[in-house]
Amino acid sequence: MAMDIKVQPRPVNGEGDLALGLEKIFTEEWGGPKSALALAYLRDTVIPDLIYCLKKNWHFLDNPSFREILTAKLNTQFAYPPAFAEGLAGDILACAKGVLGVSPVANNHPWQPWEIILRMFTIGYRLPEIVRKTGYPEAYLDVFRKKYLKLQEIAEGLGNASEEQLLAHRELAGAGVHLIRFVADFRNRFTVFKNYYERLQAEQIIMDMELELDPDCLIKLFEGLFQVEKQLSPARFADILKGAKTAWLTGESYYTKTAGYGLLADWPRKQITTLLDRLLASNLIIHDTGHDSVLSLSEQAARLIVPLVVPALADEVQAIMRSKARDKISRSTAVLLGKNPEITVHVIRELVRRGDPAVVLCFKALQRRVPKKVFLQIVWACGQLGGKDAVNLLSKTILDRDSLVRVRTCQAMGHMADPSFYFALINALEDPVAMVREQAALALGRLKMPSALKHMERILENPAEEPQVQRAARETKTVLLKEKELRESE
Incomplete structure (x- = not known):
């Protein structure tokens, strides 16, 4: 079925006429404010607010639930008594309908x-x-x-x-x-419904952009762009959505294999271009940072397609890492390299959820070739999955120049609680960044090695130390003292 994309109809301006009509209702029909101060409040605050609400909800002017909401607005926001507010709401809606007319997409369903x-x-x-x-x-x-x-x-x-x-x-x-x-x-x-949460997000985007567009169509469009990110200009992407045959489309691609090819085939080219322009203006589709003429998905848009693309990517990485292929590291990293960072982050989370430590080798190979957001997720994943490869990677990232990487490394080390991290964490207590020292102290508490007690005492005796670091040292000291007592009692 062809889907027509267009901007949702808005009421003709009519603000001046609506303001005059509303003022007449308040002052003449309902015996409204008489003092100059109250009249100024009505004109400067109440009426502009009501006009904004009425124009935003033009398609609900005959909707019983919206009338209930408007009544509550008059009662709770502008202090009109409930019985008074109910009748006043009816007159306000009648006035708005008379000035603005009836919306062509009016919706009277109470829900x-x-x-x-x-x-x-x-x-x-x-x-x-x-x-x-x-x-x-x-x-x-x-x-x-x-x-x-x-x-x-x-x-x-x-x-x-x-x-x-x-x-x-x-x-x-x-x-x-x-x-x-x-x-x-x-x-x-x-x-x-499958992936209903993402559909709700798509519906909100469509509402914010004031479009008449099926949410599934928008999600499909984002899914298609993900497959060809950083490869297409807006004009070429419009060609593909329209279904135009281009030299670029030779061979098998996402669009030749799925309904994405010619997704908007029944739409005029101008409407497709307008849609892409509006998606760019809304920062849902963005120009690639390294190449202004090609397109990528924003984080917000990428999150909508996570359930659609992440499981298959995780399956692919996992299958390669479990294989006996000699090039499995390069092949597995090739699956994720260059992908949208938001998608890669969710692939890593999915692989962690599956609990397969074999994928840490893939993460090690990726670590210096991905954006910081993905790198931080790799550090986190090592702490969750553990194993020798994770220990090796974290032993290096604790020395990273980026303080946030060092913070995440301390947290990952604490989660793994591997005794081999002891000296690295002790050294991290001297880090110039307070948050790193704080997380190192907390991680040492997870290791439960009483020999760290003297280092906690040193922190607590230092009057120049930051309060959050001292709190962490105090918490770890309590844990280590209990551990020491337990060991001595055995």
Whole structure:
């Protein structure tokens, strides 16, 4: 099915007419403010805020849940009594519809405003961000969040309760049937739909960019660009999305083997170019740092495709490292070299999750050929997987010129708790960076070698030492004293 990409319709400006209409409602129809100060507050604060909210939610002007939200806004944000606010909200919505007209994508389903709120909560937005993006009152959002968390708690306590069980639960009597049904449905989507969290992120991107675009299409576009990162200019990428036959496409490629080739074949070339321009302007697609004329994915865009590409890359690395091939190190590193750093980081995490220490050899070969973000993840992975190769790598990174690498190395050494790290960590107590000294002290506590006690005492007796280092030394001293007593009692 062809997907049309276009900017979501916005209401015609009409701010001046809407402001006059709203002021008339407040002052004439509802006996609004009479004093000059109150009238100034109405004109300078209340009406501009309402206009922002109404224009942001133009497609919800007939939506019952949005009317409830607007009523709450008048009540909690502008202190109008509940009964007064409810009637006033109705008149404000009628005025807005009369000035702005009816949105061509109007949505009256009561769940839709909640979809936006819960999506933002789920993908990590904080209350002030949601207020800014929606115009909804913070008090309403906070109450909504608490209701959702309560519903979650009860559902999990009942063992993933059904909608019927939630509706019958006495603690949820005041939540409302529509809200309970919505929350039950929303929770269920994570089991029904694959990678639903990433889909929510794509939906938010589309909302922020004000596009009419299927989230799966956006994710597919990012997945396709990942396969050809740092190889294509915007014009060439537009050709591929359109399905144009180019010399570059000779042979097998991601686009000739999947639906990515000609993904937007039914779209006019101008619309595809506009989409890419907007993705670049939003920093979702970026010009490669070393070559301004070719494209790469931003971290945000790359995170959307992690579940789609990471398992296969991890499988490939693991299969190569388990093989008997003489060139398995070079082949395994070739899988990850040059890949998007965000994807490589997640491949490393996935390999760690699988618990195969053989991949540390691949990490060792990669360490100086990857961005710092990936290098730090390699250090972390060595601490998680352990083994002789991890010991060798960490024994070198503890001397790295970058203090953050030294910090992560101390943390990894502490996690491994290998006695061979003892002297390296003792030396790290003299590091010029306080955070390195702090983590070295904590790591020595994980090694549980009482001989480090004298070094902790030296730190505690030094009045010039940083407080966080002394706290770490005090914590480690307590651990080591207990270990010493235990050994002496045996």
